[in-house]
Amino acid sequence: MRILIVEDEKLLAQSLKTLLERKGFAVELAYDGATGAEHADTGIYDLLILDVMMPGLNGFELARHLRRRHSAVPILMLTARSDLSDRIEGLNAGADYYLTKPFEIGELLACVRALLRRQGGQVDQLRLGNTALDLDAATLCCGEKSLRLSAREFDVMRLLMQAGGGNIPKEVILTRVWGFDSGAGENSVEVYVGFLRKKLKSLGSDVNIAAVRRVGYHLEVAQG
CATH class of the missing domain: 3.40.50.2300 (Response regulator)
Structure with missing residues (x-):
């Protein structure tokens, strides 16, 4: 919590x-x-x-x-x-x-x-498209497939899912996930977004992490 x-x-x-x-x-x-x-x-x-x-x-x-x-x-x-x-x-x-x-x-x-x-009990997962983020188990799920996320992958994905498609600036993700005094750079966000994109793809998710230059990241659901 x-x-x-x-x-x-x-x-x-x-x-x-x-x-x-x-x-x-x-x-x-x-x-x-x-x-x-x-x-x-x-x-x-x-x-x-x-x-x-x-x-x-x-x-x-x-x-x-x-x-x-x-x-x-x-x-x-x-x-x-x-x-x-x-x-x-x-x-x-x-x-x-x-x-x-x-x-x-x-x-x-x-x-x-x-x-x-x-x-507690109100929300145990966040869902977008065909994909869910299990908040208790820290797993990304799509149909019968699931992958456990690392602590930082989970925090980044949770932030994006909670934004509901809204843009989150890279510096906000960096601050919220790594902390104010971590010394981590914005490339850390890029690395973990890359990890999450690979996991979403391997699950067959219709959710994509889209980047908008100088604005940030947001989630998009592929149109069927």
């Missing part, structure tokens, strides 16, 4: 990241609302943890932005604003739960697990 924490208190954000990673979650951080929105718009996260008081785009605005885009990702608001009016605004903005600071670690973990349980 992948979690995005959008929190401008860097020490708290890092502490939450460490805590959740010890529990087996994959966690990424953003320190302001605009960057958080950019990350969340990729659609690759299973849960968002949002602070409310942030520079630029605050947590309420970010939640509203995502719900306007019909994102159903669970949102946990984590904030020092404890007034009833703030809770109501957060829930009306699209938050699924509103937890005030200071909080107990046990309560935070219980909220995270509850929201992920609610999310």
Whole structure:
């Protein structure tokens, strides 16, 4: 499960990241609302943890932005604003739960697990054309054929499938899959796209990874 924490208190954000990673979650951080929105718009996260008081785009605005885009990702608001009016605004903005600071670690973990349980079981595979990506087994399937993907192949394919045919810039794929500080170059994306193209072809898939110069990659279904 992948979690995005959008929190401008860097020490708290890092502490939450460490805590959740010890529990087996994959966690990424953003320190302001605009960057958080950019990350969340990729659609690759299973849960968002949002602070409310942030520079630029605050947590309420970010939640509203995502719900306007019909994102159903669970949102946990984590904030020092404890007034009833703030809770109501957060829930009306699209938050699924509103937890005030200071909080107990046990309560935070219980909220995270509850929201992920609610999310779990809704989607266990992504499908396009005659091809499916099994999210539990990390396999690419076409009819009776299937191939297991490496961790990075899976992350790239999941990103493309979740975009539903929309273009994803190469730098976004690089950041989302390899991370901000990995040192990997854009040629890494090209290499893994090549791996995936070969696997799609070997499965007899009608899905192709198309490249648009200076725009990015997207999936296309061959017309029969």
